[in-house]
Amino acid sequence: MSRAPRRQDFPVAQVRRYLEPGPIVLVSSAWQGQRNIMTVGWHLVMEFSPSLVGCVISSANHSFEMIRRSRECVINLPTTVLTDQVVGIGNCSGAEVDKFESFGLTAQTAHQVQAPLIRECHASFECRLHDDALVKRYNLFVFEVVKAHVAPSPKHPRTLHYTGDGVFMVAGQAISRRSMFRPGML
Amino acid sequence: MSRAPRRQDFPVAQVRRYLEPGPIVLVSSAWQGQRNIMTVGWHLVMEFSPSLVGCVISSANHSFEMIRRSRECVINLPTTVLTDQVVGIGNCSGAEVDKFESFGLTAQTAHQVQAPLIRECHASFECRLHDDALVKRYNLFVFEVVKAHVAPSPKHPRTLHYTGDGVFMVAGQAISRRSMFRPGML
Numbered sequence: 001m002s003r004a005p006r007r008q009d010f011p012v013a014q015v016r017r018y019l020e021p022g023p024i025v026l027v028s029s030a031w032q033g034q035r036n037i038m039t040v041g042w043h044l045v046m047e048f049s050p051s052l053v054g055c056v057i058s059s060a061n062h063s064f065e066m067i068r069r070s071r072e073c074v075i076n077l078p079t080t081v082l083t084d085q086v087v088g089i090g091n092c093s094g095a096e097v098d099k100f101e102s103f104g105l106t107a108q109t110a111h112q113v114q115a116p117l118i119r120e121c122h123a124s125f126e127c128r129l130h131d132d133a134l135v136k137r138y139n140l141f142v143f144e145v146v147k148a149h150v151a152p153s154p155k156h157p158r159t160l161h162y163t164g165d166g167v168f169m170v171a172g173q174a175i176s177r178r179s180m181f182r183p184g185m186l
Numbered sequence: 187m188s189r190a191p192r193r194q195d196f197p198v199a200q201v202r203r204y205l206e207p208g209p210i211v212l213v214s215s216a217w218q219g220q221r222n223i224m225t226v227g228w229h230l231v232m233e234f235s236p237s238l239v240g241c242v243i244s245s246a247n248h249s250f251e252m253i254r255r256s257r258e259c260v261i262n263l264p265t266t267v268l269t270d271q272v273v274g275i276g277n278c279s280g281a282e283v284d285k286f287e288s289f290g291l292t293a294q295t296a297h298q299v300q301a302p303l304i305r306e307c308h309a310s311f312e313c314r315l316h317d318d319a320l321v322k323r324y325n326l327f328v329f330e331v332v333k334a335h336v337a338p339s340p341k342h343p344r345t346l347h348y349t350g351d352g353v354f355m356v357a358g359q360a361i362s363r364r365s366m367f368r369p370g371m372l
Contacts, residue, residue, distance in 0.1 A: 014350070020227045021347035021355050022208005041206045044230035046242055046324050054240065054326070056232055080361075087363045091371055134320060138232050140240070142324070156355065161207035161347070163360070164200070166367045169207050169342065172358025174349070175266075177273045181352045185277050 005151035023159035039090035062094035191337035209345035225276035
């Protein structure tokens with residue numbers, strides 16, 4: 001499999017397609033000439049339109065202040081080809097290393113934000129901070145996805161889903177129950 | 187596979203093991219003699235201790251007022267044996283049917299809350315409403331898990347992960363990268 005999937009524009013109102021299944025994501029940020037990446041498993045979809053995603057970003061992370069100040073980030077979707085990078089990124093600090101260099105990842109210019117896309121990921125979602133009301137209490141950032149880039153193939157990417165304890169569940173088969181849904185629920 | 191797994195007490199600080207991978211969950215509630223179940227895919231882990239979980243529960247759902255008023259619910263974890271029930275529950279309203287009866291599910295008495303456990307699920311997490319600050323703005327409820335019941339086997343349950351459009355991803359293989367983690371990160 002190629003290390004850098006070809007990605008296309010994707011409707012921001014449909015990012016639940018990739019985030020609702022609960023994958024580990026790589027959140028990239030930029031602030032005052034610095035760039036960084038962190039591994040995040042605590043996120044949720046909050047609204048289709050505007051396209052809102054909530055993320056817990058611990059204040060212990062180097063990325064926390066970069067995102068809080070720049071009010072931007074990119075949520076990138078890695079697959080199993082990047083498993084070791086995902087783990088490595090989660091186990092070192094951006095205060096000490098440039099994670100793009102250390103892990104052989106390509107920072108690609110985004111369209112709507114200063115934070116870089118990670119070119120090797122299956123998808124990248126450009127985000128602006130929409131609401132910081134719960135940042136102080138829970139480190140919960142509510143982002144709006146303002147631009148989405150997704151590889152059309154494979155249709156069901158082998159995403160990583162963290163269970164704690166160093167163990168990931170890998171996305172398995174897809175099953176459809178479409179015929180059982182009421183039209184308004186699809 | 188048995189329809190009703192044998193479940194044991196589980197540490198509430200470790201529920202991320204089951205929720206962080208992003209499964210569809212069944213949220214059960216009770217209020218003034220009524221009980222209900224809804225299907226929820228928009229949730230996230232927010233803290234280990236207290237054990238906090240955030241859930242978006244749309245105000246269009248019959249469960250919304252039941253949970254808002256009772257300030258309790260149970261988050262239940264279904265597996266693939268319950269796929270058709272998960273879809274059926276998401277496509278009808280508790281205003282019209284008793285979903286426990288309609289879908290052949292067993293309401294089991296919880297220990298800490300009035301809302302019932304769903305006995306056929308792999309796990310059930312009893313929750314109390316911890317913070318309703320973002321309910322009005324985003325329908326986001328922050329719950330504290332106060333008691334957890336989990337089937338010890340299978341170790342990696344075949345959970346369902348919703349991608350929209352009537353399609354679910356089924357949890358696949360588990361892979362460990364434990365040896366790559368810094369001790370403090372496990």
